Amino acid sequence: HFKEERDKIGVICQKCSNTTHYWIKSQWSYECKSCRSRTSLRSGTVMQSSKLSFLIWYKTMFLLTATKKGFSSKEIQRQLGLKRYEPVWAMVHKLRKAMGNRDDRYTLEGMIEMDEGYFTIEASEKAHQTQKSGRGSKTKSNVMIMAESTILENIESGKAERQCRYFKAKVLEDHKAGATDITFQNAIDKEQTIVFTDKSTSYVNIADYVELHISEKSDETTTTETLKWVHITISNAKRNFVGTNHKIKKKYLQLYLNEFLYKLNRRYFGDKIFDRLVIANITGL
Template sequence: MAKSKRYPLGTFMKEFSNEAKCREYLANLRWPVGFVCPKCGCHHACLLSNGRYQCAECHHQNSVTAGTVLHRTHMPLTQWFFAFYFVSQDKRGISAVALMSVLGTTYKTAWYMLMRIRTAMGQRDKIHQLNGSIEFDDTYFGGPTVGKKRGRGTEKAKVFVAVSLDERGNPLYTKMRVTQNIKRTSVKKFAQAAFVQGSTIHSDGYGSYIPALEGYAHEHKPYAPHSGLLHWLHIVISNAKAFILGTYHGLPKKYLQAYLDEYCFRFSRRDFGPRLLERLVLAIGASAWLS
């Protein structure tokens, strides 16, 4: 697999040097066929001096960030675009401490920006399901635990993981979901959201998997070290753990899903190179504000 080039920082700074350029870029991705008034559906608007769009029919005013994860943000779009750049162009991601240093903000502001970006990433990936040949298992995330359970009996965060494969057995896309347990109902709920009906699921045949995956072609056999079973899935799990530990040095369980969403978004678009910035801004424009 060829390595993708990064978007040159100098080029980025020229193309997104002011609010107007950032606003236009986001607007073009959010409204590819042109502005649509959320109140009356009119396709005509004028751009006001304050950066808001005013509908030509009902005169409702709307900003390009309204209703998205950037809803009511007080940060300039130029700052947001710098955050988009550093999140998208470094496969390791960027921590709130590092972003704070780059943008000259407080830690709280940098953390808040990154969490909103991760929310958009998660929302974007929810609309896609895995298809074809899929490796599936569960794992756990958390720091070292001394004298406590390991594996499926652990008190650490349990996570469902799935990776789709192409015809040659190479990885395509991945999904990860934090779960309270790995019982039949939880497995079935994840499968219904993550897998296209008729897909072929490869697993280790854990007890709850077999009844939960009815309706799919389910190929399973007990896992054995060095057997090659679920090869790419275990690589993805290992890399995700390294990503979280290496960039974020661990994190509270309640935020784990957001960081997994970031990892999955980047992994599933790992060959986009410079275009990953565009895909991220597209996800921002398509996102929904969660109050």
């Protein structure tokens, strides 16, 4: 199955960039028809250099895509019956990185909701006892959440409601407008984009990058209507992390967000999400 998917995508010779190869079954390798150099089946994929078998990787990809909540690395280790935790942890994080790389290929467009959420991260017990919550806390990490949303009429009620499409989530290094601007520009299609935010000072430059920027004072109406899908996503992600993972370090938070968003953006794929992750494995480096 993995070879079939890789053949569909194509193999590029690392030596001469040729795209036509022979398959050497006995070596599980491709041989370039031009320069005769060989490329292993794993080379250039997320599995590259891994000593874990294809079966272990496939079982892990199945577990990661089987449910909305997912599994912790510790639970995957238990399910696979492996003795060592470290290789499993590394494998799962490589797959999460591949998920993020795959989603980074796409940009949001049209009407976009944007806001920030504060996610609990690993910190000392003293920090949890003394630090304030929210912005500036050492126990929280600031994450920008963006959602494509379109206003459609509800057939039954006749009222206009926001319907969501795709999402993005990026960990921000600080609360300054500069960090927000760069992250935002990388996430959107700048043509014909309308962005809805609250009146945070982090968004002062957003109007420079889009057709229209609409900002509203942060209140209950903004949370439940204007930025509805962003706040639903923040709540669901936090609940997902609490139920599955514990004490997430800040430097790994983006990887956990990658997995959550990857599955959220493919929520209607059904069983096909597994095949999509195999493709992300091949192209995700």
